[in-house]
Amino acid sequence: MSATAIPATQHHGEKKTYLTADHTIKSWLLTTDHKRIAVLYLISISIFFFAGSLAAGLIRYELTSPRGHLLSSEAYNKTFSAHGIIMIFFFLIPSIPATLGNFLIPLMIGARDLAFPRLNLLSWYLYSIAGVIALLAMAMGGVDAGWTFYTPLSSLYSNTQITLTLLAAFIAGFSSITTGVNFIATIHKMRAPGMTWFKLPLFVWAHYATSIIIILGTPVVAITLVLVIFERAFQIGIFSPELGGDPVLFQHLFWFYSHPAVYIMVLPGMGVISELISCFSRRPVFGYQFVAYSSMAIALLGFFVWGHHMFLSSQSTLLGVVFSFLSFVLAIPSAVKIFNWATTMYKGSIHFRTPMIYALAFMGLFVIGGLTGLYLAAIGTDVHLTGTYFIVAHFHYVMVGGAVTAFLGGVHFWWPKMFGRMYNEFLGKMSAIIIFVGFNLTFFPQFILGYLGMPRRYHLYYFAPEWQIYHVLSTAGSTVLGVGFLLPAFYLTYSLFKGPKAPKNPWGAKGLEWEETDPVPITENFDHKIVVTKPAYDYDAEEDSKLYEPEHKEEPALTGGKH
Amino acid sequence: MFQFPVMPPQASEWAFHYDLLFWGTSALAVFFTLVVGILVTVLAIKYRAGSKADRRNPIDHSNLLEMSWSLPPLVLAIGMFFWSATDFIQYRKMPEKASEIFVIGKQWMWHLQHMNGIRENNELHCVVGQPVKMTMISQDVIHAMYLPDFRAQFHVVPGRYTELTFTPTMTGKFRMLCAMHCGTQHSEMVGQVIVMSPKDYADWLAKDGNRFTPTALSMADAGKRLFTEKGCGNCHGGVDTERAPTLVGLFGKQRDFDNGEKVVADNEYVRESIVNPWRLINKGYTNTMPAYKGQITEEQVLDLMAYIKSISGSAANAPAEAAGRKPEGSIPGFAGPQNSTDAANRVESAGAAQFKQSENRP
Numbered sequence: 003m004s005a006t007a008i009p010a011t012q013h014h015g016e017k018k019t020y021l022t023a024d025h026t027i028k029s030w031l032l033t034t035d036h037k038r039i040a041v042l043y044l045i046s047i048s049i050f051f052f053a054g055s056l057a058a059g060l061i062r063y064e065l066t067s068p069r070g071h072l073l074s075s076e077a078y079n080k081t082f083s084a085h086g087i088i089m090i091f092f093f094l095i096p097s098i099p100a101t102l103g104n105f106l107i108p109l110m111i112g113a114r115d116l117a118f119p120r121l122n123l124l125s126w127y128l129y130s131i132a133g134v135i136a137l138l139a140m141a142m143g144g145v146d147a148g149w150t151f152y153t154p155l156s157s158l159y160s161n162t163q164i165t166l167t168l169l170a171a172f173i174a175g176f177s178s179i180t181t182g183v184n185f186i187a188t189i190h191k192m193r194a195p196g197m198t199w200f201k202l203p204l205f206v207w208a209h210y211a212t213s214i215i216i217i218l219g220t221p222v223v224a225i226t227l228v229l230v231i232f233e234r235a236f237q238i239g240i241f242s243p244e245l246g247g248d249p250v251l252f253q254h255l256f257w258f259y260s261h262p263a264v265y266i267m268v269l270p271g272m273g274v275i276s277e278l279i280s281c282f283s284r285r286p287v288f289g290y291q292f293v294a295y296s297s298m299a300i301a302l303l304g305f306f307v308w309g310h311h312m313f314l315s316s317q318s319t320l321l322g323v324v325f326s327f328l329s330f331v332l333a334i335p336s337a338v339k340i341f342n343w344a345t346t347m348y349k350g351s352i353h354f355r356t357p358m359i360y361a362l363a364f365m366g367l368f369v370i371g372g373l374t375g376l377y378l379a380a381i382g383t384d385v386h387l388t389g390t391y392f393i394v395a396h397f398h399y400v401m402v403g404g405a406v407t408a409f410l411g412g413v414h415f416w417w418p419k420m421f422g423r424m425y426n427e428f429l430g431k432m433s434a435i436i437i438f439v440g441f442n443l444t445f446f447p448q449f450i451l452g453y454l455g456m457p458r459r460y461h462l463y464y465f466a467p468e469w470q471i472y473h474v475l476s477t478a479g480s481t482v483l484g485v486g487f488l489l490p491a492f493y494l495t496y497s498l499f500k501g502p503k504a505p506k507n508p509w510g511a512k513g514l515e516w517e518e519t520d521p522v523p524i525t526e527n528f529d530h531k532i533v534v535t536k537p538a539y540d541y542d543a544e545e546d547s548k549l550y551e552p553e554h555k556e557e558p559a560l561t562g563g564k565h
Numbered sequence: 566m567f568q569f570p571v572m573p574p575q576a577s578e579w580a581f582h583y584d585l586l587f588w589g590t591s592a593l594a595v596f597f598t599l600v601v602g603i604l605v606t607v608l609a610i611k612y613r614a615g616s617k618a619d620r621r622n623p624i625d626h627s628n629l630l631e632m633s634w635s636l637p638p639l640v641l642a643i644g645m646f647f648w649s650a651t652d653f654i655q656y657r658k659m660p661e662k663a664s665e666i667f668v669i670g671k672q673w674m675w676h677l678q679h680m681n682g683i684r685e686n687n688e689l690h691c692v693v694g695q696p697v698k699m700t701m702i703s704q705d706v707i708h709a710m711y712l713p714d715f716r717a718q719f720h721v722v723p724g725r726y727t728e729l730t731f732t733p734t735m736t737g738k739f740r741m742l743c744a745m746h747c748g749t750q751h752s753e754m755v756g757q758v759i760v761m762s763p764k765d766y767a768d769w770l771a772k773d774g775n776r777f778t779p780t781a782l783s784m785a786d787a788g789k790r791l792f793t794e795k796g797c798g799n800c801h802g803g804v805d806t807e808r809a810p811t812l813v814g815l816f817g818k819q820r821d822f823d824n825g826e827k828v829v830a831d832n833e834y835v836r837e838s839i840v841n842p843w844r845l846i847n848k849g850y851t852n853t854m855p856a857y858k859g860q861i862t863e864e865q866v867l868d869l870m871a872y873i874k875s876i877s878g879s880a881a882n883a884p885a886e887a888a889g890r891k892p893e894g895s896i897p898g899f900a901g902p903q904n905s906t907d908a909a910n911r912v913e914s915a916g917a918a919q920f921k922q923s924e925n926r927p
Contacts, residue, residue: 330642
């Protein structure tokens with residue numbers, strides 16, 4: 003993308019970046035700069051990610067013995083509930099949109115900021131308030147009803163901090179809605195001259211689709227959670243048959259949001275993967291329009307499959323069969339993306355840098371996650387697998403193997419842009435490989451456990467000692483996975499202080515955020531007017547490969563320092 | 566020390582069909598994983614930066630390619646859908662003749678009742694080769710009856726009946742689990758299905774089985790006793806009165822309500838009419854019956870239902886056939902004990918037949 007440069011006022015000495023513009027704590031806490039808010043979000047969600055991982059570690063340790071080690075069943079239930087609630091509401095849903103999306107969307111479309119900067123800050127405050135309430139609820143005893151809060155267990159029977167936790171999820175929902183509204187307005191109204199819809203990076207398309215899901219779905223779950231609070235607090239019969247309500251109604255309302263919410267978590271990840279594969283293959287994303295439309299198709303179809311969570315809930319056979327059919331149809335747009343990414347590599351010039359290793363790991367794990375979804379979309383195979391470890395394995399392949407891997411790939415890709423420092427490339431590649439291996443070792447055995455008939459959310463399995471080996475393998479894997487996650491936490495933090503300074507465009511990437519900004523963007527994003535003339539992903543693999551011909555003496559690899 | 570099982574026992578007729586579908590899906594999944602895996606690996610090696618591969622004339626998009634990787638998977642997906650959907654419809658089809666078992670899920674145990682009055686907790690004894698039909702309800706939160714070795718599962722919901730059927734094909738003990746998180750001791754809500762040969766089952770009925778029957782009454786008889794105790798007969802007599810319709814011949818009969826709705830009387834309707842009678846008022850009657858919600862247990866509702874079924878004649882077993890028919894002049898004597906036991910035995914015809922076999926033994 004080229005730009006007509008308007009001479010910017012150049013000062014002597016170093017220009018102030020968004021990071022160095024002001025150093026006071028107040029300037030961070032009251033900032034309306036989307037980049038600073040992204041950094042605030044990055045810090046917050048990282049804290050929640052490690053809190054949720056600790057709970058996961060405790061679960062895995064507990065399950066190595068059929069009779070448990072440390073926890074009572076009550077404590078175990080609270081631990082897995084905490085793991086789910088933290089990871090879904092406070093890590094996965096905001097992860098990519100609120101950090102990378104927040105940081106990059108204005109930069110990618112040539113805007114100064116998001117459409118509603120103060121709303122953006124409000125979003126982070128809502129998130130933080132919700133997070134504090136959720137942690138408070140856990141400190142006051144926690145909840146034992148799982149992140150799904152099925153009624154009437156949650157509304158009448160559970161004697162734990164349900165109300166407070168639901169309140170937290172409710173507020174977190176509004177944080178998510180404000181972000182969605184902001185993205186949609188920004189993408190519609192604030193694109194730079196020449197930045198037409200089909201020149202938008204696919205990352206932006208993915209966030210556009212995600213935002214639509216957020217604003218259509220989140221209000222439904224928000225009001226549902228309020229209804230559960232009402233039933234608990236005022237005994238108003240909505241979901242509990244004892245009070246005249248319908249327990250399955252809750253599942254309809256809950257999954258009407260929570261199935262599309264899966265795409266809130268994974269679509270932004272797909273957006274990241276499009277950027278990474280294209281950049282490191284030096285090829286435009288193959289079938290750009292198909293990939294863009296597939297995001298929109300997923301967002302739309304995602305609203306018509308919620309009933310596949312309820313095949314055995316007592317909904318009618320006909321309804322189940324219809325939902326099963328629609329779920330199969332939904333598999334196709336995801337398959338389209340996978341094949342387009344693979345074909346993007348065709349005739350490319352592929353550089354195996356850290357973000358690319360993450361992208362390849364994503365493809366491997368997401369394919370398994372997606373295909374095991376077929377067993378659950380198929381109403382016939384679902385009957386034996388639903389409610390078991392097969393489900394647990396499947397959605398971790400999608401959520402962790404997909405969304406988290408994409409998130410880490412994205413963080414490694416844009417880290418130099420966000421903080422102006424390079425991390426250690428060797429450790430970066432190691433972390434991606436360790437995560438890939440550890441992840442498969444953790445979750446593949448759980449597919450077998452599920453097929454053998456181990457229900458999820460079981461604390462004890464003394465009646466089935468033959469399941470133990472798979473739990474031991476899974477826990478061993480989770481230890482490896484833990485190392486894989488801790489590694490980036492250390493070397494990325496280290497790079498902030500001691501890492502070499504990043505050049506403006508260390509990967510030779512295309513896009514306004516790389517080509518038209520300073521190494522670390524200034525508060526106003528651009529110091530000149532942006533006019534877009536080139537298409538997205540204007541890469542040339544043939545040109546790139548010529549750098550390797552013998553007449554080139556200099557280091558041909560991507561710039562950005564040797565490692 | 567460790568075992569590496571890869572497959573649970575295949576202990577029911579459905580389990581065989583299930584596994585065929587499961588491994589069929591697996592073949593498809595492995596195939597596509599390999600396609601993508603090999604494609605990505607080959608491209609990654611061939612086009613690694615610095616390789617000598619030909620990179621001239623690349624293409625950016627191709628509608629033909631897009632179609633070729635979206636349409637065949639779509640066709641395969643629809644094929645898989647039909648296979649699995651027809652299997653599921655078969656799986657949900659309740660057998661005409663089956664040992665009827667009533668299941669009550671409660672935090673944190675399974676309570677199971679046989680028609681002949683045997684009551685079991687966390688254990689179900691049944692006969693190999695004979696279909697079992699479970700009618701299930703929860704008295705508190707949602708549970709899920711999960712029988713992994715039979716590949717059978719269905720939710721057990723408060724406030725409504727759900728059904729599950731299976732036909733065991735081998736004798737032995739098989740797990741009965743709860744697969745829906747139901748609170749603190751969810752993972753201890755486990756029991757077993759004990760599948761026996763007809764001879765062993767008969768022996769069990771003759772000896773051990775009695776251990777589980779504190780009252781020797783069949784469900785219908787227990788229901789009759791309750792019917793009398795609660796004074797239901799004061800209003801619901803042998804014929805329609807001004808105060809209430811008769812319950813003779815109720816099951817399978819169409820009911821017209823004052824709000825214009827119609828329903829064919831089934832388990833669901835009878836239960837609702839006991840616990841929340843004000844919801845559906847029969848045409849020509851007024852809302853006078855007290856609600857028994859909270860007054861009687863789910864076990865008692867099931868007993869009453871068995872009794873009402875027993876005075877419904879053949880309608881209970883063939884609702885479709887009986888739907889249009891007038892109740893045939895009510896059973897004489899307003900369902901004496903003999904009639905009710907007969908009905909109970911009819912419903913559990915298979916099990917009862919075995920029982921009689923055993924009686925012939927010394």
